[in-house]
Amino acid sequence: MANDAYSKLMDLYSEYSIMGQVDMVIGWDQNTYMPPGAAEMRGVQSSIIGAMRHRAITSRKVKDLLKEASREKELTEVQRSSLRWLRREHERKSAVPEKLVMEMARLEPVSIQAWIKARRENDFRQFLPILEKVFELRSKMAEHLGFAKTPYDALLEDFEPGMASGRADTILKGLRARLVPMVKRIVEEGGPVDDGPIRKxxxxxxxxxxxxxxxxxxxxxxxxxxxxxxxxPFTSGTYDDVRLTTRFDRKDLRPALFAFIHEGGHALYEQGLAKEFYGTPLGEAVSYGVHESQSRLWENQVGRSLPFWKHYAPFLRRTYPNMKSVRLEHLYRAFNMVRPSLIRVEADELTYNLHIMVRFEIEKGAMEGKVDLKDLPEVWDDCYERYLGITPPSVSQGCLQDIHWSMGLIGYFPTYSLGNLYAAQLMEAARRDLRDLDGSIEKGRFGTLLSWLRGNVHSKGRLYMAEDLMKRVTGKPLGEEAFISYMRTKFSDVYGLAL
Amino acid sequence: MANDAYSKLMDLYSEYSIMGQVDMVIGWDQNTYMPPGAAEMRGVQSSIIGAMRHRAITSRKVKDLLKEASREKELTEVQRSSLRWLRREHERKSAVPEKLVMEMARLEPVSIQAWIKARRENDFRQFLPILEKVFELRSKMAEHLGFAKTPYDALLEDFEPGMASGRADTILKGLRARLVPMVKRIVEEGGPVDDGPIRKxxxxxxxxxxxxxxxxxxxxxxxxxxxxxxxxPFTSGTYDDVRLTTRFDRKDLRPALFAFIHEGGHALYEQGLAKEFYGTPLGEAVSYGVHESQSRLWENQVGRSLPFWKHYAPFLRRTYPNMKSVRLEHLYRAFNMVRPSLIRVEADELTYNLHIMVRFEIEKGAMEGKVDLKDLPEVWDDCYERYLGITPPSVSQGCLQDIHWSMGLIGYFPTYSLGNLYAAQLMEAARRDLRDLDGSIEKGRFGTLLSWLRGNVHSKGRLYMAEDLMKRVTGKPLGEEAFISYMRTKFSDVYGLAL
Structure with missing residues (x-):
């Protein structure tokens, strides 16, 4: 009987999941080929899919079947894990009143437009009332979802399930404490890096x-x-239909190339999900942080490594005759230049995490009533001064640079840094498990690394929670050690310093 | 109260309608940019949307609300018409058991594959059992749907609502009786037309x-x-998101150009639907025949006319220097060459309808048990001999040339010819209402014609049934007179015959 309830639940979930895939297809279309005049219609279509999915997952039927299925004792690990995810999804979606969900959905396009205008006009004041509204609605949402210590946890849970913000706080503060002096030393003692030869x-x-x-x-x-x-650039889709995008800068080959590799990492994760989990609660990536770990691992640990460029430098020189005389070491240094800068998306691998820290502290503080959004420009600039040693000359290049908050994405930013930490810890484990990984990369052979990621991460889907997965694969809970050690090795090398 | 039922019904219909739009977006994607490996997933996604829409329109709730709404006396014309369409959709979708719907859906990809293989191998026998199955399932469907005289009506209703096949029969037989001798005379007395200059x-x-x-x-x-x-080539989408496709033949400019104009006609219809009907039962094209009338009107009545080429010939000569010396009359004759041929999609404007007649008679006969599908190749060839005076040398170029039957599209073919008749009758009315239409076309100004079509056809959506709309706009029920008169004028001119 209960197993019958289980299979009924899986049938219901499969519609919910597959309608999510459909939403991804039309979302991809929206960002690539959709005619501009179709924006309003597309908004309606997407909200109808959202409403149908919401009704499906929060239905009385799902509630009753969950009760029935929970009485079953002899469930396999896959079944237990599937039920856990489905229950979580049902409970979280049921907790927030439809009225509030719709209010947030209606606010989103308005606040995005307001953000675009405010950023263009470099005017924080006009954006403030809408930003306050966004945080107010998210606070209400957190109240409905419930939390143990801080309302921020309720939001972080959407992006990094199972990670309380206290834990994220500890990890990221530990990271910050070690990054800030490292950046300072590189800036003061590292000497200049010339990226002229790769800006043709x-x-x-x-x-x-x-x-x-x-x-x-x-x-x-x-x-x-x-x-x-x-x-x-973005990646969308899953399993047999995974699509990535890039953009081109005719004067700099880095933006397109590293977007290719970064999005490629995301895409390999999606293409590597296990077929037997298709359409089930386990057939998805385990967390945003782990997803980001896959893009970062390929982009940075692989794509900015010396072995990688040992392989691709000759190909690069053949492709672009104007780079014929660029030396490998020059390339490697240019791709790994550290420079505190104002804009997150242009930041290097090391300082990137400090940009994240600023946002994490501010959004958490705002949710806890410790940061008043009225003071956002000053708080922002102060953090940049303390962590990166620079001050934004304008709010457009300061607290108005990211789209996330206008979209209601509060609790999202930390997953970028967690991704870096997951990536470093996974790469450390891969090096432990695989013989001569650098040797393979040097030959342009990524098959062993991909197989390792497929077996240990991709194919697991959501069978384990993120940190549990990390412990199983790397033998340790998530921490900043592997990342710090990786940074130290790389930048000691690049800058000729004993960091 | 009843008005409350009405607005609830409209809310429910709007989800049904908008999910149909979503299905069109992913259908367009499937035929343009979807990676090949995603075909199976896309099939699942599309069938989930289909199942959700089926459940929505056939629900108990819709049934009850329809009953409630029918008690209301003071409905506007728009409300009455909306309810009529919604009831029709509800009843037709409810009539066919879900099991049969799913059986047909499962058979479709199999039968398409079988048709592709049979056509490639020029082997009708291997396709016969599946074709019989397709017709068998459609017969069952017709039984469930119910019909007055012939099961064929139940299928035709899907494509040309409100038109009984008896009526279609009368119109199309009248058309055939006048076309066959006209084609015969052109073939025997018309003299050759040289299309060499447009095949560079x-x-x-x-x-x-x-x-x-x-x-x-x-x-x-x-x-x-x-x-x-x-x-x-196809057109997909509606209102603010209408997409057309074409294909190119590097040796002949006709296929791409006339596909552009033909699909453009379909697209203008969709872009011209009235905004106030968006998401309601009236916010769609009234029938396949009327849809086809829009594509045919632009493709043939406009795009193959002498005034049209008076305007575009200079542009054509500038675009393609190798056509510099082609004379206008030569162009006009080449674009209007009549030649009985084997393949429907390559047929000229005049003989095209005879291709349709063959299919209409055969599919209707098969549904009524008068044609045994085992004899299809012989029946087919016999019709081609009688109507067009030619005999296919192979089944690939004969009864296996069209994809329609393998897709279960029985009752679709007549709408192509009905489209031609609607188009001629509409164009006759437009000439009556608009001053110097040819003069505008000669100047490349299509605005008055488009406004006339917008006002009389596009913006009406499904407010009236197709024939009712035709009477209101042209003052007459649908008939073959306008088309015959148009054909006689044009081809007397092109061939210098008194037809």
Whole structure:
């Protein structure tokens, strides 16, 4: 009987899950080929899908079946884990009143437009009332969801399930304490890095072909995916239909290339989910942090490594004749230049985490009533001064630079840094398990690394919670050690310092 | 109270309608940019949308609300018409058991594959059992739907609502009786037409630009639509998101150009639906025949007319230097060459309808048990001999040429010819209402024609049934007179015969 309830639940979940895939397809379309005039219609379509999915997961039927299924004792690990996710989804979606969900949905396009205008006009004051409204609605949402210590936890749970913000706090503060002096030393003693030779002219066609070759080498399956261009690079879709985008800068080959590799990492995760979990609660990525770990691992640990460029430097020189005389070491240093900067998305691998810290502290503080949003520009600038030693000359380049808060994405930012930490810890474990990983990378052979990630991370889907998965694969809970050690090794090398 | 029932019904219908739009977006994607490996997943996604829509429209709630709403006396014309369509949709979808719907859905990909293979191998026998199965399931469907005289009516109703096949029979037989001798005379006395000068080399880029300019001139709004390429030209989407495709033949500019104009006609209909009907039962095209009338009107009555080419011939000669010396009359004759041929999709405007007649008679006969599908190749060839005076040398070029039956589309073919008749009758009425229509076309100004179509056809949506709409706009029920008169005028001119 209960097993019957289980299979009924899985049938219901499969519709919920597959309608989510449909939403991804039309979302991809929206960001690539949709005619501009269709924006309003698309908004309606997406909200109808959202409403149908919401009704499906919060239905009385699901509630009753969950009760029935919970009485069953002899469930397999897969079944227990599936039920845990489904119950979590049901409870969280049921906890927030539909009225509030709709209010948030209606506010989103308005606040995005307001943010765009405020940023363009470099005017924080006009955005403030809407930003306050966004935080107010998210606070209400947190109240409905419930939390043990801080309302921030209720929001973080959407992006990094199972990680309380206290834990994130500890990890990220530990990270900050060690990064700030490291950055300071590099700035003061590291000497200049010349990235002139990689800022020449590059045709889009050649950049595309170069990126496509790297993606093929990484193991991206073009039969089950594709690549396009869009204003902001992203990856969308899952399993047999995974699509990534990039953008091109004709004067700098880094933006397109590292977006290819970064999005490629996300895409490999999605293409690597296990077929037997398709349409079930386990057939999805385990957390945003772990998803980000896959993009960061390929982008930074692989794509900015010396072995990687040992392989690709000759190909790069053949592709772009104007780079014929650039030396490998020069390339490697240029791709790993550290420079405190104002804009998060342009930051290097090391300082990137300090940008995240600023946002994490502010959004957490605001949710806890410790930061008044009226003071946001001053608080922001103060953090940048303390962590990065620089001060934004304007709010457009300061607290108005990110779209996230206008979209209601509060609790999202920490997953970027957690991703870096997961990535470093996973790479450390991969090096432990695989013989001569650098040797393979040097030959442009990524198959062993991909297989390792497939077996240990991708194919597991949501069978384990993120930190549990990490312990099983790396033998340790998540921490900053592996990342710090990786940073120290790399930047000691790049800057000739004993960090 | 009843008005409350009405508005509840409209809310429910709007979800049904908008999920249909979503299905169109992912259908367009499937035929343009979807990676090949995603086909199976896409099938699942589409069938989930289908199942959700089926459940929505056939629900007990809709049934009860329809009963409640029918008690209301003071409904407006729009409300009455909306309810009529919604009831029809509810009743037809409820009549067919879900098991049968699913059996048909499962058979479709199998039968399409079988048709592809049989056509490639020129082997009707291997396709016969599956074709019989398709007709068997459609017969069952017709039994469930119910019909007055012939099961064929139950199927035709899906494509040309309100038109009994008896009526279609009368119209199409009248048409055939007058077309067969006309074709015979042209073949015997018309003398040859030389289309050599329009079968040269044309780059895809130039063909694209030429077609795009024509679409812009026609009034297609690229802010609310787009164009792409696909294996078979089609139009998809509605209102602010209408997408058409074409294909290119580097040796012949006709396929791409006339596909642009034809699909453009479909697209203008969809872009011209009235905003106040969006998401309601009236916010859709009234029938397949009327839809086809819009594509045919633009493709043939406009796009193959002498005034049209008076305007575009200079542009054509500028675009393709190898056509510099082609005379206008030569162009006009080449675009209007009549030649009985084997393949429907390559047929000229006049003989096209005879291709349709063959299919209409056979599928109707098969549904009524008068044609045994075992004899299909012989029956087919016999019809071609009688109507067109030619005999297919193979089943691939004969009864296996169309995909329709393998997709279960029985009752669809007549709408192509009905479209031609609607188009001629509409164009006759437009000439009556508009001053110097040919003069405008000669100047490349299509605005008055488009406004007339918008006001009389597009913006009406489903407010009236197709024939009722025709009577209101043209003053007459649908008939073959206008088409015959149009054909006689044009081909007397082209061939110098008194037809």
């Amino acid at each position: 002219g590059y045709s889009e066609k050649k950049q595309y072909e170069f990126g496509k070759q790297v993606l093929l080498d990484m193991g991206f399956d073009f039969n089950r995916g594709r690549m396009d261009t869009s204003a902001h | 080399g044309y780059s895809e880029k130039k063909q694209y630009e030429f077609g795009k300019q024509v679409l812009l001139d026609m009034g297609f709004d690229f802010n609310r639509g787009r164009m792409d390429t696909s294996a078979h």
